[in-house]
Amino acid sequence: MNLILLCKEDFISINRVRLQGRRYEHAREILKVTSGKILHVGLLGGKTGSGTVISITEKELELEVLLTHEPPEPLSVTVILAMPRPKVLNRVLQGITAMGIKQVFLLNTWRVDKSYWQSAALEPAAIQAQLILGLEQARDTILPEVQLQPRFKPFVEDILPTIAAGTCALAAHPVSSQPCPANVQQAVTLAIGPEGGFTTYEIEKLVAAGLTSIHLGNRPLRVETAVPALIGRLLPCS
Amino acid sequence: MNLILLCKEDFISINRVRLQGRRYEHAREILKVTSGKILHVGLLGGKTGSGTVISITEKELELEVLLTHEPPEPLSVTVILAMPRPKVLNRVLQGITAMGIKQVFLLNTWRVDKSYWQSAALEPAAIQAQLILGLEQARDTILPEVQLQPRFKPFVEDILPTIAAGTCALAAHPVSSQPCPANVQQAVTLAIGPEGGFTTYEIEKLVAAGLTSIHLGNRPLRVETAVPALIGRLLPCS
Numbered sequence: 462m463n464l465i466l467l468c469k470e471d472f473i474s475i476n477r478v479r480l481q482g483r484r485y486e487h488a489r490e491i492l493k494v495t496s497g498k499i500l501h502v503g504l505l506g507g508k509t510g511s512g513t514v515i516s517i518t519e520k521e522l523e524l525e526v527l528l529t530h531e532p533p534e535p536l537s538v539t540v541i542l543a544m545p546r547p548k549v550l551n552r553v554l555q556g557i558t559a560m561g562i563k564q565v566f567l568l569n570t571w572r573v574d575k576s577y578w579q580s581a582a583l584e585p586a587a588i589q590a591q592l593i594l595g596l597e598q599a600r601d602t603i604l605p606e607v608q609l610q611p612r613f614k615p616f617v618e619d620i621l622p623t624i625a626a627g628t629c630a631l632a633a634h635p636v637s638s639q640p641c642p643a644n645v646q647q648a649v650t651l652a653i654g655p656e657g658g659f660t661t662y663e664i665e666k667l668v669a670a671g672l673t674s675i676h677l678g679n680r681p682l683r684v685e686t687a688v689p690a691l692i693g694r695l696l697p698c699s
Numbered sequence: 700m701n702l703i704l705l706c707k708e709d710f711i712s713i714n715r716v717r718l719q720g721r722r723y724e725h726a727r728e729i730l731k732v733t734s735g736k737i738l739h740v741g742l743l744g745g746k747t748g749s750g751t752v753i754s755i756t757e758k759e760l761e762l763e764v765l766l767t768h769e770p771p772e773p774l775s776v777t778v779i780l781a782m783p784r785p786k787v788l789n790r791v792l793q794g795i796t797a798m799g800i801k802q803v804f805l806l807n808t809w810r811v812d813k814s815y816w817q818s819a820a821l822e823p824a825a826i827q828a829q830l831i832l833g834l835e836q837a838r839d840t841i842l843p844e845v846q847l848q849p850r851f852k853p854f855v856e857d858i859l860p861t862i863a864a865g866t867c868a869l870a871a872h873p874v875s876s877q878p879c880p881a882n883v884q885q886a887v888t889l890a891i892g893p894e895g896g897f898t899t900y901e902i903e904k905l906v907a908a909g910l911t912s913i914h915l916g917n918r919p920l921r922v923e924t925a926v927p928a929l930i931g932r933l934l935p936c937s
Contacts, residue, residue, distance in 0.1 A: 463919050533916075533917060533918055552923075555921075556920075556921070556923070556924040559918060559919075559920055559921065559924060560916075560918065560920065560924065560928070561916070561918060598918075598919065598920070598921060599918035599919060599920065600918070600919065601918070640936040640937050641936055643881035643882040643932060643936075644881040644882075644932075676936070677931060677934070677936055678771075678798075678799070678934065678936055679771060680771055680797060680798065680799060680836075680837035680838070680839070681701050681797075681836065681837060681838065682794075682797055682798065682836070682837065683793075683794070683797065683836060685790075685794070685923070686794040686797060686798065686927045687927075689924045689925075689927040689928040689931065690798070690927040690928065690930060690931025690932075691931060692928060692931075693915060693927065693928025693929060693930075693931045693932040694881060694882075694928075694931040694932045694934075694936075696915070696916065696932075698878040698879055698881075698914070698915055698916055698932075699878050
């Protein structure tokens with residue numbers, strides 16, 4: 462937790478918040494704060510700044526808050542990810558949120574285990590909890606939008622072409638002949654398959670939607686390795 | 700497990716292996732193999748190829764093995780990683796092994812929790828178990844070499860300059876002014892700090908050893924995100 466993320470309900474006056482629960486415990490147990498200590502804070506959906514500890518008791522923390530800075534720049538990368546198993550989903554959502562991605566589609570594909578779609582990890586509150594962890598890690602305040610797309614064909618035929626249009630649109634596919642570009646200076650659309658990859662039919666549909674099939678070497682990687690590896694390669698950094 | 704990794708002790712004749720335990724269970728429970736099925740296999744430290752199921756019983760599996768292919772190309776990247784906490788270490792070792800890295804130094808730095816050095820995860824057998832998982836994931840057979848460096852200064856002063864010489868030598872440091880290069884066509888030496896980063900003193904020592912301080916944006920990332928992001932960006936892919 463590199464930033465304490467505040468929501469409107471935390472405010473007890475125009476510039477003061479009172480915290481209990483997870484954020485309070487982090488401040489107390491991990492940061493071991495005392496009065497006067499200054500913490501990184503941010504308002505969910507808004508600016509970041511400083512929070513000065515006014516008081517900390519056995520059950521709550523009060524901060525005086527000054528919100529002065531815009532959150533870090535988002536990444537212009539839309540991720541379309543074959544639904545991973547729930548534990549992996551949680552880690553991947555945290556990681557891509559921390560990297561600054563603001564739009565994620567979780568897609569069904571042939572090699573996705575159907576049971577994943579029944580997981581409690583897909584409840585909106587469960588997804589939001591992971592996104593919050595990612596924001597806290599990266600000192601960001603802007604939640605990504607995560608959409609579930611349990612039907613491959615209508616998504617790829619009807620929605621994906623509009624998302625991909627005008628972007629550097631890529632589908633990661635280890636057997637592709639074309640290497641993954643690096644340091645891309647335009648918006649990116651990036652589709653990543655499940656363990657085992659997209660099927661030939663799926664890659665053909667993704668290509669028909671405007672994506673180029675690319676590889677990052679011939680080693681099959683776990684989703685939690687492949688996703689940051691691809692995004693870290695693509696992102697513009699100057 | 701995208702490849703069943705064999706060792707010399709598994710062979711019961713020149714081209715036949717008998718497996719029990721974890722690999723047998725994977726073949727039986729996950730792959731649900733029957734006689735005649737062909738599996739990806741590789742000999743630890745040697746070639747990869749095919750294993751044809753000769754028999755599978757209630758307790759063991761016999762394969763006829765044909766080793767024909769060289770393992771995938773290694774990555775010419777040496778990773779120097781501030782010792783992460785044990786659970787993260789396991790995931791990171793698997794990931795960097797899968798990406799093809801063959802040399803890893805686990806380094807003590809100021810912000811590394813001293814208790815990490817006492818962890819059972821650092822026992823040679825525990826480290827090797829993680830490396831094996833990474834090899835199985837990426838269909839590789841060549842173990843990386845992992846060295847523990849519990850003393851920062853002697854390593855950075857006496858050993859690192861030789862490692863870094865002639866390579867693209869980088870230290871990841873979010874507040875650096877220089878961006879991380881991409882698609883680097885020469886050997887790379889990459890130092891990655893702990894959560895919280897290197898101290899100013901440490902960065903100065905790394906720079907004196909020949910490394911250039913670089914960033915991948917200003918977002919603090921978890922080690923398990925930063926490591927694949929940096930390696931995915933740097934690796935030559937054509």
